[in-house]
Amino acid sequence: MNFTHLREKNKMNTETLKDYILEIADNSLILGQRFGELCGHGPSLETDIALTNMSLDLFGQVRSYYQYIAQLSEEEKTEDDIAFLRLERDYKNVLLVEQPNTDFGYVITRQYFFDVFHLMLMQQLQYSKDETLSAIAKKGIKEVSYHKRFSGDWLKRLGDGTKESHERVQKAVNDLWPYTNELFEMTEAATAATEAGVGVDAGQLKEPYYKEVSELLKEATLEVPESKYFHKGGKQGVHTEHMGYILSDMQFMQRTYPGMKW
Amino acid sequence: MSEKEIKNLEQIFEAKIVRDEKIEPKDWMPEKYRQTHIRQISQHAHSEIVGMLPEGNWITRAPSLRRKVALLAKVQDEAGHGLYLYSACETLGISRDELYEQLHSGKAKYSSIFNYPTLTWADMGAIGWLVDGAAIINQVPLCNTSFGPYARAMVRVCKEESFHQRQGYEIMLTLCNGTPEQKEMAQDALNRWWWPSLMMLGPTDDESVHTAQSMKWKLKRKTNDELRQQFIDQTVPQADILGITIPDPDLKWDEETGHYDFGPIDWDEFWQVVKGHGPCNKERISARVNAWNNGEWVRDAAMAYAEKQQAKKVEKAS
Numbered sequence: 001m002n003f004t005h006l007r008e009k010n011k012m013n014t015e016t017l018k019d020y021i022l023e024i025a026d027n028s029l030i031l032g033q034r035f036g037e038l039c040g041h042g043p044s045l046e047t048d049i050a051l052t053n054m055s056l057d058l059f060g061q062v063r064s065y066y067q068y069i070a071q072l073s074e075e076e077k078t079e080d081d082i083a084f085l086r087l088e089r090d091y092k093n094v095l096l097v098e099q100p101n102t103d104f105g106y107v108i109t110r111q112y113f114f115d116v117f118h119l120m121l122m123q124q125l126q127y128s129k130d131e132t133l134s135a136i137a138k139k140g141i142k143e144v145s146y147h148k149r150f151s152g153d154w155l156k157r158l159g160d161g162t163k164e165s166h167e168r169v170q171k172a173v174n175d176l177w178p179y180t181n182e183l184f185e186m187t188e189a190a191t192a193a194t195e196a197g198v199g200v201d202a203g204q205l206k207e208p209y210y211k212e213v214s215e216l217l218k219e220a221t222l223e224v225p226e227s228k229y230f231h232k233g234g235k236q237g238v239h240t241e242h243m244g245y246i247l248s249d250m251q252f253m254q255r256t257y258p259g260m261k262w
Numbered sequence: 263m264s265e266k267e268i269k270n271l272e273q274i275f276e277a278k279i280v281r282d283e284k285i286e287p288k289d290w291m292p293e294k295y296r297q298t299h300i301r302q303i304s305q306h307a308h309s310e311i312v313g314m315l316p317e318g319n320w321i322t323r324a325p326s327l328r329r330k331v332a333l334l335a336k337v338q339d340e341a342g343h344g345l346y347l348y349s350a351c352e353t354l355g356i357s358r359d360e361l362y363e364q365l366h367s368g369k370a371k372y373s374s375i376f377n378y379p380t381l382t383w384a385d386m387g388a389i390g391w392l393v394d395g396a397a398i399i400n401q402v403p404l405c406n407t408s409f410g411p412y413a414r415a416m417v418r419v420c421k422e423e424s425f426h427q428r429q430g431y432e433i434m435l436t437l438c439n440g441t442p443e444q445k446e447m448a449q450d451a452l453n454r455w456w457w458p459s460l461m462m463l464g465p466t467d468d469e470s471v472h473t474a475q476s477m478k479w480k481l482k483r484k485t486n487d488e489l490r491q492q493f494i495d496q497t498v499p500q501a502d503i504l505g506i507t508i509p510d511p512d513l514k515w516d517e518e519t520g521h522y523d524f525g526p527i528d529w530d531e532f533w534q535v536v537k538g539h540g541p542c543n544k545e546r547i548s549a550r551v552n553a554w555n556n557g558e559w560v561r562d563a564a565m566a567y568a569e570k571q572q573a574k575k576v577e578k579a580s
Contacts, residue, residue, distance in 0.1 A: 033322060036321040036322045036330070036334065037321075037322055039314060039318040039321055039334065039337050039338075039341075040311070040314035040315050040318040040337065040341070040549070040553070041318075041549065041552070041553045042553060042557065043553070043554075043556070043557020043558075043560040043561055044557060044560075044561060045311065045341050045344055045345045045348070046345070047557075047560075048314075048338075048341045049338055049341045049342060049345070052334055052335075052337065052338040052341065053338065055334055056331060056334055056335060056338070059327060059330060059331050059334070060331070062327065063327050063328075063331070066327070079327055080326045080327055083327050084326075103556065104556075104557065104560045105560075156567065157563050157564050157567040157568075158560070158563050160567055160570065161562065161563025161564065161565075161566045161567045162559065162562050162563050162566045164559050164562070164563075165559055165560065165562065165563030165566075168559065249322040249323055250322060250323070252323045253323060253324070253325035253383060254325060257325075257441075257443065257444070260325075260440055260441055260443075260444060261436065261440060262325035262326045262329055262383070262433075262436060262437075262440075
């Protein structure tokens with residue numbers, strides 16, 4: 001991909017643009033990483049294959065975003081520097097994606113809550129004035145549509161399956177619900193990106209998001225949580241206690257053997 | 263069926279095999295042929311899915327995004343292999359659930375190699391290079407085996423395995439061209455995986471109980487010892503290119519035979535691992551059992567949901 005055109009055209013501050021891209025990309029990174037823990041441990045071979053596929057899609061997106069950030073950086077940087085060598089506070093993913101793989105119900109619910117947002121975001125981001133982001137979004141739409149179909153279908157199966165599955169997945173829905181609202185929080189970078197025609201006004205996605213999610217939950221015979229108490233912080237780099245462990249696994253090689261090629 | 267009729271069917275069956283024609287699931291086959299194939303194909307399928315575990319162990323710690331994606335894709339391929347091998351096996355009249363049950367209870371075996379731990383990143387290279395290398399040698403002849411579904415599955419499996427092997431070798435090559443620490447990591451991995459890889463090709467010919475019958479059915483084209491020699495002859499020059507040393511002081515080229523001579527294999531270790539007492543046998547099986555048990559409510563939910571949907575359809579139609 002040729003990225004050079006962007007520096008000239010883009011009136012937006014490059015650092016802000018990079019922050020905005022991280023906000024989007026880090027979600028895919030951490031969620032992909034969570035999937036990576038599951039490979040070979042799922043309820044069936046078919047779901048193992050599907051979850052691995054989604055993980056591959058997410059890491060593919062991550063690489064495109066980080067390669068772009070590396071291009072935008074003044075100093076010499078690679079996608080791996082960005083993926084592996086930041087401090088916890090510099091990761092901008094939402095808290096939702098770092099929540100653990102408690103059971104398949106949590107995995108699916110976390111995925112569905114993210115996918116609905118992710119698809120809406122990609123559908124808007126394809127119109128970004130930033131050609132690279134637009135291209136990544138266009139490619140992502142196909143992938144994320146599949147993710148949403150997968151997680152949505154499973155949510156229905158679990159919700160409207162057996163009594164046990166219904167109870168389990170309802171618990172997952174209740175526990176993960178407080179992490180949904182952060183998806184729509186606008187940071188300074190996001191606001192600037194939106195004003196420049198580069199980013200997406202996530203706030204506008206909120207209403208259609210809750211409408212769509214609530215409809216599916218009802219179809220899955222699940223209750224839509226009424227709680228109005230939500231968590232946030234991820235976009236500011238203030239994460240949950242899970243994040244440190246995710247990073248210590250993920251960064252292990254790069255931290256233990258600094259500066260080596262693999 | 264009269265004895266004469268059976269004799270007749272047997273003759274048709276034998277003649278087909280001699281003519282290199284495929285036996286298909288609906289064809290008549292001797293019960294022993296069926297059982298042997300269930301045993302071998304399921305053993306192969308189990309090896310694929312247990313084999314996901316030692317490599318899956320490094321997905322979250324892969325050193326770069328490129329390596330992470332490649333490793334994920336590789337482990338996914340293994341799940342895919344498992345899937346179509348189980349499917350091939352199911353055509354012989356046994357269900358995947360029954361096959362899992364045999365794995366979980368210890369009745370069915372899987373490749374002994376996966377009972378060794380993956381301790382460093384270099385193990386991802388060594389497994390690809392050596393373990394997949396040995397697997398290919400074992401499996402390429404199976405693309406022409408007599409049972410149709412198995413032969414066809416193996417064509418695809420072999421293509422992917424050979425990609426995995428190159429990928430593993432490339433990991434090793436990168437390490438060996440890297441820092442002294444990286445090269446040491448590669449050497450250490452070779453030291454630990456070399457002998458188990460040789461064992462993976464099975465007991466020596468005089469100890470191998472199934473060889474004769476399997477050769478007749480083209481389920482095997484070469485003996486274990488022949489395959490092992492082929493593997494060694496192929497791998498030694500590759501280690502030379504890497505600049506690392508195969509941990510066998512007796513290894514030397516024999517001009518006369520045109521093969522490498524090699525030192526004695528510790529068969530006691532092999533049988534210990536096969537009998538369930540290797541370094542990770544318990545971990546591997548309990549990981550599979552846990553995945554299965556923890557997934558039960560999910561599978562039940564999927565069934566219940568499907569039944570409800572079906573009932574709704576019927577209700578609508580009537």
